[in-house]
Amino acid sequence: MAEKTRYSDEELEEFRALINEKLEKAQKEYEHLRDMMSNAAGNDVNDTSPTFKNFDEGAATLSKESMSQLAQRQLKFINHLNAALIRIENKTYGICRVTGKLIPKERLRAVPHATTTVEGKLMKG
Numbered sequence: 314m315a316e317k318t319r320y321s322d323e324e325l326e327e328f329r330a331l332i333n334e335k336l337e338k339a340q341k342e343y344e345h346l347r348d349m350m351s352n353a354a355g356n357d358v359n360d361t362s363p364t365f366k367n368f369d370e371g372a373a374t375l376s377k378e379s380m381s382q383l384a385q386r387q388l389k390f391i392n393h394l395n396a397a398l399i400r401i402e403n404k405t406y407g408i409c410r411v412t413g414k415l416i417p418k419e420r421l422r423a424v425p426h427a428t429t430t431v432e433g434k435l436m437k438g
Contacts, residue, residue, distance in 0.1 A: 317415055320407045324418075329401050332425045336394045339387055346384040350377060393426035400428075409433040 320328070400406035407416045411433030420427055429437060 318408075319404060320415065322404075325401050325404065325406055328406060328421060328425060329398065331422065332394050332397050332401070335425060336391065336398075339391050339394065343384060343387040343391060346380050346387060350380045350384065390426075397426040411437050 397406060407418075407421055408414070409416055409430040409432075410428050412430055414430055414433075416427055416430050420431065
């Protein structure tokens with residue numbers, strides 16, 4: 314029997330459902346972070362005593378920076394998931410871009426936006 318070169322349409326649909334589920338959750342988390350960042354500006358320290366004002370402003374800035382980094386990572390993850398959906402449409406999903414072999418289902422279930430096998434990732438460096 315010849316080695317499988319791509320996943321079947323049924324298998325691709327299974328992955329599409331998994332990715333859509335993760336995408337929906339990721340978008341909600343991104344929107345939540347975005348809302349928190351925009352509301353963070355409204356949580357002023359005007360009613361705080363001057364002694365603690367600098368400390369509170371510093372903590373708020375750190376918190377905004379942390380939320381911004383989390384939001385950026387979440388947006389990157391969303392983009393990777395959307396790219397995976399395009400690969401499903403093109404029927405190239407699950408094919409390692411380094412080795413050309415099928416990425417094992419277990420890896421795709423854990424990292425649905427993966428574009429390489431573990432072997433390919435190690436070769437790529």
